[in-house]
Amino acid sequence: MAIEVDMMKKVPVSEQxxxxxxxxxxxxxxxxxxxxxxxxxxxxxxxxxxKCVEGCPVSINIPGFIAKIKEGDMAGAYDVIxxxxxxxxVCGRVCPQETQCEGVCIRGIKxxxxxxxxxxxxxxxxxxxxxxxxxxxxxxxNIKVAVIGAGPSGLTCAGDLAKMGYDVTIYEAxxxxxxxxxxxxxxxxxxxxxxxxxxxxxxxxxxVKIKTDYVIGRSETIDELMEDEGYxxxxxxxxxxxxxxxxxxxxxxxxxxxxxxxxxxxxLMKAYRDDHxxxxxxxxxxxxxxxxxxxxxxxxxxxxLGSEVxxxxxxxxxxxxxxxxxxxxxxxxxxRFELLTNPVEILEDENGLVKxxxxxxxxxxxxxxxxxxxxxxxxxxEYEIECDLVIMALGTTPNPLIxxxxxxxxxxxxxxxxxxxxxxxxxxxxVFAGGDCATGAATVxxxxxxxxxxxxxxxxxxxxxx
Amino acid sequence: MFEIKKKELLAEKTYLMxxxxxxxxxxxxxxxxxxxxxxxxxxxxxxxxxDYDRKEETVTIVFQTIGESSFKISELEEGESFCDVVGPxxxxxxxxxxxxxxxxxxxxxxxxGGLGTAPVYPQAKWLKEHGVDVDVIIGTKSKDTLIMxxxxxxxxxxDHVFVTTDDGSYKRHGMVxxxxxxLVKNEGRKYxxxxxxxxxxxxxxxxxxxxxLGIPTIVSMNPIMVDGTGMCGACRVIVGDEVKFxxxxxxxxxxxxxxxxxxxxxxxxxxxxxxxxxxxxxxGKCKGxxxx
Ligand SMILES: Cc1cc2nc3c(=O)[nH]c(=O)nc-3n(C[C@H](O)[C@H](O)[C@H](O)COP(=O)(O)OP(=O)(O)OC[C@H]3O[C@@H](n4cnc5c(N)ncnc54)[C@H](O)[C@@H]3O)c2cc1C
Ligand SMILES: Cc1cc2nc3c(=O)[nH]c(=O)nc-3n(C[C@H](O)[C@H](O)[C@H](O)COP(=O)(O)OP(=O)(O)OC[C@H]3O[C@@H](n4cnc5c(N)ncnc54)[C@H](O)[C@@H]3O)c2cc1C
Ligand code: SF4
Ligand code: SF4
Ligand code: FES
Numbered sequence: 001m002a003i004e005v006d007m008m009k010k011v012p013v014s015e016q017x018x019x020x021x022x023x024x025x026x027x028x029x030x031x032x033x034x035x036x037x038x039x040x041x042x043x044x045x046x047x048x049x050x051k052c053v054e055g056c057p058v059s060i061n062i063p064g065f066i067a068k069i070k071e072g073d074m075a076g077a078y079d080v081i082x083x084x085x086x087x088x089x090v091c092g093r094v095c096p097q098e099t100q101c102e103g104v105c106i107r108g109i110k111x112x113x114x115x116x117x118x119x120x121x122x123x124x125x126x127x128x129x130x131x132x133x134x135x136x137x138x139x140x141x142n143i144k145v146a147v148i149g150a151g152p153s154g155l156t157c158a159g160d161l162a163k164m165g166y167d168v169t170i171y172e173a174x175x176x177x178x179x180x181x182x183x184x185x186x187x188x189x190x191x192x193x194x195x196x197x198x199x200x201x202x203x204x205x206x207x208v209k210i211k212t213d214y215v216i217g218r219s220e221t222i223d224e225l226m227e228d229e230g231y232x233x234x235x236x237x238x239x240x241x242x243x244x245x246x247x248x249x250x251x252x253x254x255x256x257x258x259x260x261x262x263x264x265x266x267x268l269m270k271a272y273r274d275d276h277x278x279x280x281x282x283x284x285x286x287x288x289x290x291x292x293x294x295x296x297x298x299x300x301x302x303x304x305l306g307s308e309v310x311x312x313x314x315x316x317x318x319x320x321x322x323x324x325x326x327x328x329x330x331x332x333x334x335x336r337f338e339l340l341t342n343p344v345e346i347l348e349d350e351n352g353l354v355k356x357x358x359x360x361x362x363x364x365x366x367x368x369x370x371x372x373x374x375x376x377x378x379x380x381x382e383y384e385i386e387c388d389l390v391i392m393a394l395g396t397t398p399n400p401l402i403x404x405x406x407x408x409x410x411x412x413x414x415x416x417x418x419x420x421x422x423x424x425x426x427x428x429x430x431v432f433a434g435g436d437c438a439t440g441a442a443t444v445x446x447x448x449x450x451x452x453x454x455x456x457x458x459x460x461x462x463x464x465x466x
Numbered sequence: 467m468f469e470i471k472k473k474e475l476l477a478e479k480t481y482l483m484x485x486x487x488x489x490x491x492x493x494x495x496x497x498x499x500x501x502x503x504x505x506x507x508x509x510x511x512x513x514x515x516x517d518y519d520r521k522e523e524t525v526t527i528v529f530q531t532i533g534e535s536s537f538k539i540s541e542l543e544e545g546e547s548f549c550d551v552v553g554p555x556x557x558x559x560x561x562x563x564x565x566x567x568x569x570x571x572x573x574x575x576x577x578x579g580g581l582g583t584a585p586v587y588p589q590a591k592w593l594k595e596h597g598v599d600v601d602v603i604i605g606t607k608s609k610d611t612l613i614m615x616x617x618x619x620x621x622x623x624x625d626h627v628f629v630t631t632d633d634g635s636y637k638r639h640g641m642v643x644x645x646x647x648x649l650v651k652n653e654g655r656k657y658x659x660x661x662x663x664x665x666x667x668x669x670x671x672x673x674x675x676x677x678x679l680g681i682p683t684i685v686s687m688n689p690i691m692v693d694g695t696g697m698c699g700a701c702r703v704i705v706g707d708e709v710k711f712x713x714x715x716x717x718x719x720x721x722x723x724x725x726x727x728x729x730x731x732x733x734x735x736x737x738x739x740x741x742x743x744x745x746x747x748x749x750g751k752c753k754g755x756x757x758x
Contacts, residue, residue, distance in 0.1 A: 215695060
């Protein structure tokens with residue numbers, strides 16, 4: 001039976017019911033099937049001046065790939081996306097579409113934007129099912145390039161360089177490749193085997209070598225890679241993993257986690273599964289502090305592990321930096337939000353265990369440097385929330401390992417590596433950087449885009465050396 | 467990869483292993499640690515590098531079976547391999563990167579408590595090899611729990627090693643702090659720098675004393691760790707009112723500035739839950755480990 005399309009509305013996508021998914025780690029959104037995707041594709045106006053493309057940080061030819069879907073030429077659609085993106089199955093799932101491609105979609109001026117992300121995801125998943133993967137280049141250059149970090153930025157840069165024929169090795173500190181895609185973003189949003197592992201296999205299929213358990217700056221420095229191991233260039237994509245804390249009383253209490261620790265235990269170490277050894281504190285009542293994607297992921301992970309969860313965020317709903325879909329899903333699943341509220345102290349019992357959190361109400365004042373209205377405390381409005389677990393999701397900065405062990409590598413006030421936006425070039429000849437380690441915590445698509453640009457930058461640099 | 471070349475039982479529940487780990491052996495220095503995983507489903511466990519052989523590309527670890535994970539490691543045999551070994555992690559001891567002429571001007575006192583003897587050993591050895599004066603105190607519960615005594619004699623000379631037992635079953639009797647007082651107050655020895663490694667409570671009291679005696683003291687912190695690369699914050703310790711991450715800022719810190727009380731409190735985190743898992747494992751209820 002053909003699907004009836006309301007041109008004003010997105011073709012609905014099937015999801016696991018909230019009551020059900022609140023207790024499992026399976027993917028929440030089930031994605032379009034072929035029929036649904038082709039129906040949604042008919043909503044695209046194939047605009048002459050497609051705003052959506054401007055909204056996409058890597059300028060995917062969106063009307064182009066959607067037109068292919070409409071024709072039923074899925075392989076063609078995959079090729080069109082592949083010209084601009086190497087992680088469509090990931091970006092289709094985790095991009096903040098509402099502020100990027102879909103946010104400016106012309107169809108969205110009246111009614112709802114085209115479901116660009118879901119269509120991208122559909123195309124990538126379709127290709128995966130068909131076993132389509134990129135081919136290794138036939139011509140190999142005998143030139144070595146090292147990539148530090150196997151997150152989206154490093155994987156993309158490595159993949160692109162390999163396609164150009166370079167001999168690429170990725171060095172990854174953890175025991176598994178993927179960066180935030182494996183340790184941060186949970187299974188229920190981004191399946192690890194089905195999606196992430198496959199994307200990594202694709203990069204390997206291009207001839208890229210990945211050395212895990214290898215910490216650059218400790219096992220070996222960048223200078224050693226270039227001088228002793230004969231790498232012609234290095235791309236640093238080490239992310240921004242170092243979590244921030246609030247520096248309020250009680251933060252050392254038992255049961256206070258950074259979101260990264262909580263998520264790493266759950267995702268990378270699979271603490272939620274009985275057959276894995278890493279422990280995790282479940283908690284009966286959990287308070288998550290913060291309002292970004294990281295906070296939503298921590299909250300929804302705690303919920304699935306069996307806790308009641310409250311998110312405490314100091315601005316209002318409008319300013320929540322998380323993807324709209326995640327906030328919506330979190331609410332559906334029963335997570336409470338205490339907005340315009342900020343912690344002032346974590347309360348502990350006589351054994352040092354968390355027993356609550358004291359918070360204060362906020363109101364929005366004048367806009368700050370970021371243009372958002374700055375929250376200010378309302379005097380005398382403090383109150384306590386009972387809880388036995390507190391997860392801090394306040395943001396992260398690049399860790400000092402690489403900058404601290406590489407001479408003359410310029411960093412800025414925020415400890416980010418200074419890199420040219422177009423080429424990734426740093427203050428050191430032959431050393432390039434991009435993704436979160438250069439920009440501070442950002443998004444998958446921006447990290448990926450930076451990897452792409454750096455691959456070109458490295459190629460030009462090496463050609464100039466020859 | 468990461469093959470176990472040698473395994474030895476040093477004392478009850480205390481094992482030494484020599485492990486093939488080229489990337490670690492190539493660049494590690496005293497004071498650094500590594501992280502191991504026994505199997506694909508295992509925890510990441512931090513262990514100090516207790517010795518290394520750059521030519522053989524091996525490192526030595528010494529560990530006690532405390533909970534489930536260390537117990538599983540202890541079940542691995544010579545010829546078997548770890549699933550992962552990553553390192554070296556953390557910063558080398560501070561003297562490693564200081565001008566050696568400066569270091570040689572100092573007289574070092576190394577204080578080892580229990581299992582801490584193992585991580586003190588490479589430090590003693592390094593200092594001696596670089597011509598630095600060093601005395602070592604080894605404190606342990608009793609004669610049975612004493613480890614690496616001979617190795618320490620070989621490294622710095624028997625005259626420079628002072629062994630003490632809590633129960634008086636061997637050599638001196640009493641805590642390490644009593645020996646420090648003895649050496650400094652009664653025997654008139656002078657030290658310019660102390661390095662203290664052992665149980666948190668021992669380091670705390672050691673620092674209390676060396677502060678009185680005016681001997682700057684370095685301690686090695688072993689908080690709970692997950693990644694060991696500065697990404698999770700589990701290992702945070704308070705040093706001079708600042709939050710520091712032991713895995714990237716440490717593990718060695720100025721003992722006078724460390725907040726031991728909050729650090730000891732945080733160590734309790736997994737006690738109960740891990741206890742339950744340990745029971746489940748020894749009773750054979752733990753699923754998913756293909757150990758053959
Ligand atoms: C919980 C969470 C949820 C998120 N949700 C979203 C989302 O929904 N949508 C979105 O677009 N973005 C999201 N983000 C942000 C996004 O994941 C990041 O911006 C992106 O992963 C950055 O990519 P990267 O390659 O620069 O760094 P990372 O993904 O951080 O990868 C860096 C890698 O380098 C390794 N490394 C670090 N130091 C060294 C070293 N010295 N030697 C060797 N290896 C090293 C690390 O182990 C890591 O694997 C989220 C982030 C988190 C934490
Ligand atoms: C930098 C560093 C260096 C270390 N070096 C060594 C070493 O050389 N030899 C060695 O035997 N151990 C060392 N440890 C401690 C070792 O990592 C723990 O003993 C190990 O994690 C215990 O794991 P488990 O699962 O067997 O015990 P668990 O079941 O996790 O815990 C059992 C008991 O051990 C305590 N515990 C948990 N984590 C730690 C910890 N990190 N340190 C101490 N106690 C802990 C728990 O509070 C609990 O009481 C080091 C730790 C760090 C951080
Ligand atoms: S990569 Fe992201 S922004 Fe670009 S089209 Fe896809 S979902 Fe939209
Ligand atoms: S702006 Fe919207 S309608 Fe126009 S081409 Fe892009 S997706 Fe299609
Ligand atoms: S162990 Fe994770 S930050 Fe130190």
